[in-house]
Structure formats: C-alpha cells, structure tokens
Amino acid sequence: MxxxxxxxxxxxxxxxxxxxxxxxxxxxxxxxxxxxxxxxxxxxxxxxxxxxxxxxxxxxxxxxxxxxxxxxxxxxxxxxxxxxxxxxxxxxxxxxxxxxxxxxxxxxxxxxxxxxxxxxxxxxxxxxxxxxxxxxxxxxxxxxxxxxxxxxxxxxxxxxxxxxxxxxxxxxxxxxxxxxxxxxxxxxxxxxxxxxxxxxxxxxxxxxxxxxxxxxxxxxxxxxxxxxxxxxxxxxxxxxxxxxxxxxxxxxxxxxxxxxxxxxxxxxxxxxxxxxxxxxFAHPYDMPDVLNADKIGASCSTAEQFSQALPKTSLKKLFWDLTQRQLKFGSQFSKGLKIGEQTGYDSGSTLDFVYRNQSESQNLLGKVIDQQYLNAIGWRGIRARKQNIESLLEKYAALLAKKRKPVRILDIAAGHGRYILDAVAQLPKQPESILLRDYSELNVKAGQALIQERGLNEIATFVQADAFDTASLANIKPKATLAVVSGLYELFSDNDLLRQSLTGLYKAMLKDGYLIYTGQIWHPQQEFIARTLTSHRQGEAWVMRLRSQAEMDALVEQAGFKKIDQCIDEFGIFTVSVAQKIEP
Incomplete structure (x- = not known):
C-alpha cells in the first residue's frame, strides 16, 4: 500500500x-x-x-x-x-x-x-x-x-x-x-x-x-x-x-x-x-457561471413569483391581506411594528430596534407584541450576524495591527452605525479612523448622535452618501484597510448595482486590506416578508432575491478580492465573509 x-x-x-x-x-x-x-x-x-x-x-x-x-x-x-x-x-x-x-x-x-x-x-x-x-x-x-x-x-x-x-x-x-x-x-x-x-x-x-x-x-x-x-x-x-x-x-x-x-x-x-x-478530475476545475443569477435561474424566478400580484379572490391573497392588516393594527400598540410600518421593515431604524433587542412599547400588549416580533427567526439571525461582524472586525483589526498597518474602518451603508460602534468598543486599541456612510439623512443624524454619545468625534465621521456610486467610493481618503458592507447587498437583486459598489470599494481600499461582507443565502419566511412587509423604498413590498454564497463570492472575486474567511448563523440564513484586496 x-x-x-x-x-x-x-x-x-x-x-x-x-x-x-x-x-x-x-x-x-x-x-x-x-x-x-x-x-x-x-x-x-x-x-x-x-x-x-x-x-x-x-x-x-x-x-x-x-x-x-x-x-x-x-x-x-x-x-x-x-x-x-x-x-x-x-x-x-x-x-x-x-x-x-x-x-x-x-x-x-x-x-x-x-x-x-x-x-x-x-x-x-x-x-x-x-x-x-x-x-x-x-x-x-x-x-x-x-x-x-x-x-x-x-x-x-x-x-x-x-x-x-x-x-x-x-x-x-x-x-x-x-x-x-x-x-x-x-x-x-x-x-x-x-x-x-x-x-x-x-x-x-x-x-x-x-x-x-x-x-x-x-x-x-x-x-x-x-x-x-x-x-x-x-x-x-x-x-x-x-x-x-x-x-x-x-x-x-x-x-x-x-x-x-x-x-x-x-x-x-x-x-x-x-x-x-x-x-x-479528468478536466481542470471549472466553476459554473453564477454571475447572472439575478437575470436567470431559481432565485430570479422565485423573487418574480413573490413580486407577482395574487388573484383578488384567491384564499392566499385573503390570508396575506389579513396578515398585513393585523400588522398595521398591531403597530398602534407596538413600537417595533410602528417603526417598521413608518420607515420600512428593512430600514436602518428597524435594524437599530432589532439590535437593541428590548421591548420599548409603553403598554402591556405592545410589550408582548414587541417580544414576539424580536423573537422572529429573521431578527435572531440579524443579531447573530451582528455578533459575527463584531468578531471578524476584531480579528482582522488585530491582524492589521500585528502587521503594523493602520486600522482605518469604512462602512458604506452603516444604518445608524450601532453595530460598527459596538464592535469598535471591543477593540483593545482605537482605530486610526472610522468613516460611516449612509444614503438616509435620518440614519446619518442618528449615527452622528451615537458618535457624539460615545465620545468618538475625533476619529469617527458619518456622512450622507450613495453606496452604489462608484466614483464617490473610489475617491474616499484616506484609503480604508478594513471595510464593511452589512445588510445592503441583500436588499438589491440587481448584480450590476453590486458591481458598481464593489468596484468603488476596491479603489477605496489599500492593498491587502480586508472587506467584510454579508449575504443572505436562505430565509424560511421569504414569502411572508414579500406579501406582508414594506421596504424602506417608498412603501414598496419587501421582495428579497436570495443570493447563494457561490454567487455572492463570485461577485466579490470579480471585483478583485479573494475570500479568506466566513461565518454563518445557526439558522443558515445570514453569512458574514471576509475577502482580501489582491492587486495584480
């Protein structure tokens, strides 16, 4: 032998x-x-x-x-x-x-x-x-x-x-x-x-x-x-x-x-x-092409199916309409549901409520609804995602420090910025700089208040900016060494938008810098969310197209990064991955 x-x-x-x-x-x-x-x-x-x-x-x-x-x-x-x-x-x-x-x-x-x-x-x-x-x-x-x-x-x-x-x-x-x-x-x-x-x-x-x-x-x-x-x-x-x-x-x-x-x-x-x-093994390794999964394939057809209006007299439509009315009624008592109805269930304000993870309603019924709402499997996965981001941010900030490289943190769609600032609080040494960006004026104001509250004004800045603006990202100074994109790409099915963002991110980072990015590869409540919850985009239905990890990784690699690490919650919903900027 x-x-x-x-x-x-x-x-x-x-x-x-x-x-x-x-x-x-x-x-x-x-x-x-x-x-x-x-x-x-x-x-x-x-x-x-x-x-x-x-x-x-x-x-x-x-x-x-x-x-x-x-x-x-x-x-x-x-x-x-x-x-x-x-x-x-x-x-x-x-x-x-x-x-x-x-x-x-x-x-x-x-x-x-x-x-x-x-x-x-x-x-x-x-x-x-x-x-x-x-x-x-x-x-x-x-x-x-x-x-x-x-x-x-x-x-x-x-x-x-x-x-x-x-x-x-x-x-x-x-x-x-x-x-x-x-x-x-x-x-x-x-x-x-x-x-x-x-x-x-x-x-x-x-x-x-x-x-x-x-x-x-x-x-x-x-x-x-x-x-x-x-x-x-x-x-x-x-x-x-x-x-x-x-x-x-x-x-x-x-x-x-x-x-x-x-x-x-x-x-x-x-x-x-x-x-x-x-x-x-008879032929060289050949990865199937998944870069156009937004235009053809299973995830595309499923998202289209959930976007399509149901027949007015169908029992399914009646069921989802009743569920939607129950949510609107519950929002009169529950602060969590009220935030979702007013700003969108995928908004930065909703995520900040989910991160705080406590009932904030003033009445008993609202407190009960808040607790059930916060215990939904998707929100539990979001909080696990936050923990995984914090863990990986700490790990790669330490690695940069070990290599005697500056720790410059960039988040291109930070929401209120709570998860980034929570992660920074766990670092043994403050980073050289923190740049938080978000498209929403509401989110920027809330984030600036958090920065002020935590006494980080000297190193942290929060500006209003578009995460899909390639030129705006490319012109970021000083260049970041540790960039984060959390919960953003999951909200947009169009891969061309992600390419714009990732191209700009690549230019916004120093060589060998680390990109932490999230993905949503599965969700047990995909139809429920599409039929009943509204998005931050002017009250549109929140229809998610789920990206396989293979598709998400391929987009990141196409932009010039190499994946080196990954975490996932125990429910199999949200992934948090790390890629390194590779220059030819």
Missing part, C-alpha cells in the same frame, strides 16, 4: 483540537486529496478501509473524528450545535490547504449518513470550490418509527434542555458484512447515543438543504441504499433532482443496508465513487 498513515490534530474555530488521520500518498505530484466524513456514532477508523478499496494511489486521504466522536474531545454524541460541526469542516479543509498545500479545487469529499449531511451543508453554506461531492445514504430524514417523534423531541428540548437519545440501530441493520457488524458491536469508540440538539440540528439543516439544493454548485453523486432501515429515500431523490450542477448522479443500490460503503458487496458502490472522482 503506497501510503504512510499519520495521526494528527487541527485547531478549529473555537480553539478545540480535533483528531484526524492522514494517509499520505507516495506519489501525488498534483496535490490531490480525498477527505472522508464518517457516519453518526462512528469515527475515522471506520472509513480507513476505503483508502485501499478506492484504489486512487495518486491522492492523499484524510478522515477526521467529529467532535464528540472517536479521539476528538467532547461529550460522546454531542457538540455545541450542528452548525458548529459544519464550521469545523471549514477549518479542517483550511488546515489541509495551509499544512499540505492542497487547494480546495483538488479536493473530493466522500461522506456517509450524518457525515454526508454535514458535508453537503458545508458545501451549500460556505460555497467551497471543491472538485466532487460523493454522498452515501445521506441522513436527510432519519426513520424514528414513533409518530410525532420530532415534534415531541422539540418540545422536550425546550422544557428539559439538551439530553441524549440512545440509538435503536443494531449492527445487523447497517450491513450484511458480519465481520464489520461485529466490529461495530465491540468497538469502544462507537458512541451509540446522540444529543437531542444535534439530532434536531440535523433535521433542520437537512430540511433546508433538500429545499435549497439548487444552490449547490459542485458535481455531486448520491448513493442510495435500497434496503435502508435507518433513513428515508425520498428526500435523497428530492435533493438530487434539485441539484444545479449538470454533472450529477443518483444510484439506488438494491439490497444495500444503511452502511453503504461498508456493505458486504460494497465494491459496487466503491467503483461508482472511484469512477465519479476520476471523471471530475
């Missing part, structure tokens, strides 16, 4: 050291790799057999132990959240790139069951430029066999907090391979319980993935076990049918149990994976 096996650790996003195995090829001149993700309950050792069986000697192989599994730390079968494990993958792949000089374009993923959902979620949410994604029996919908089990677990989780569920799955339900089944039964590293927060997080991520699979732009192969007692087959097929990439495959392996790549006749599945990977 032409491999040397090494056992290593990498440091993930929260400082946790996670275990992985590396099988180094004795001949890998093109720097290619297969990265493997194990089933729930298992560990990297359970996929080690694939290193030989895949028969790809010119690839390095990597396999981790997810946190709470195998040699990695954490309570067995648990993690802080499902999204934390997805972010672990991002750090794992970054570690592989930095440590072994293997770029994402030369990586193929082979993942099974829960590991397949983790890997697919990472590809959807972070848009890595990998070469191939092979998913074996992805656990998009686990068969719990008890009626209303998911609803019951959700309720118990709210009442009791996190707890553990023992797996009903026996080894004989996983594979016909008696030796492998026996190993499963006697392996002390197998964690046969899973925490309810991980299980519910898995369900939520899987539901989102299946609905939004059109935003995965990677060649994808799905292997479906025909006699699977553990997961449902229909969501696997639904996921496959929605995939956007033309190079995709779906195979039903008749008679196979859930452990697809560990079955008795697994060479059938393994051959399909090998062929798919070889064909994906």
């Amino acid at each position: 032409p491999y040397n096996n090494n056992q290593q650790h990498f440091t993930s996003h929260d400082g946790t050291s996670l275990f992985y195995q590396h099988w180094a090829s004795s001949h890998n001149p093109e720097k290619k790799a297969i990265v493997m993700f194990h089933r729930g309950h298992e560990h990297s050792g359970r996929m080690a057999h694939l290193v030989e069986e895949l028969d790809l000697p010119d690839f390095d192989f990597f396999a981790w132990d997810a946190r709470g599994h195998g040699e990695s730390p954490g309570e067995r079968g648990d993690a802080p959240s499902f999204s934390a494990c997805v972010k672990d993958i991002q750090y794992f792949v970054q570690h592989i790139e930095q440590t072994y000089a293997i770029p994402p374009e030369n990586i193929a993923i082979v993942a099974q069951s829960v590991g397949a959902v983790l890997a697919a979620t990472w590809v959807h949410d972070y848009a890595p430029k990998i070469r191939a994604l092979c998913l074996a029996s992805p656990a998009f919908d686990i068969k719990l066999y008890v009626p209303f089990a998911k609803q019951g677990l959700t309720l118990l989780n709210k009442l009791r907090g996190n707890f553990f569920i023992q797996s009903y799955v026996k080894a004989k339900m996983l594979t016909h391979d008696l030796d492998r089944a026996q190993q499963y039964d006697h392996d002390p590293k197998i964690a046969k319980a899973i925490s309810v927060r991980m299980l519910l997080g898995l369900y939520d991520a899987a539901e989102r993935l299946v609905k939004d699979a059109q935003n995965i732009y990677v060649p994808t192969q799905v292997l479906c076990s025909g006699a699977d007692f553990v997961v449902q087959q229909k969501p696997q097929r639904d996921f496959y049918e929605r995939l956007a990439h033309p190079n995709k495959e779906f195979h039903v392996l008749e008679g196979f149990f859930h452990d697809t790549l560990g079955e008795q006749n697994r060479e059938i599945a393994v051959k399909k994976v090998r062929r798919f990977i070889q064909q994906c």
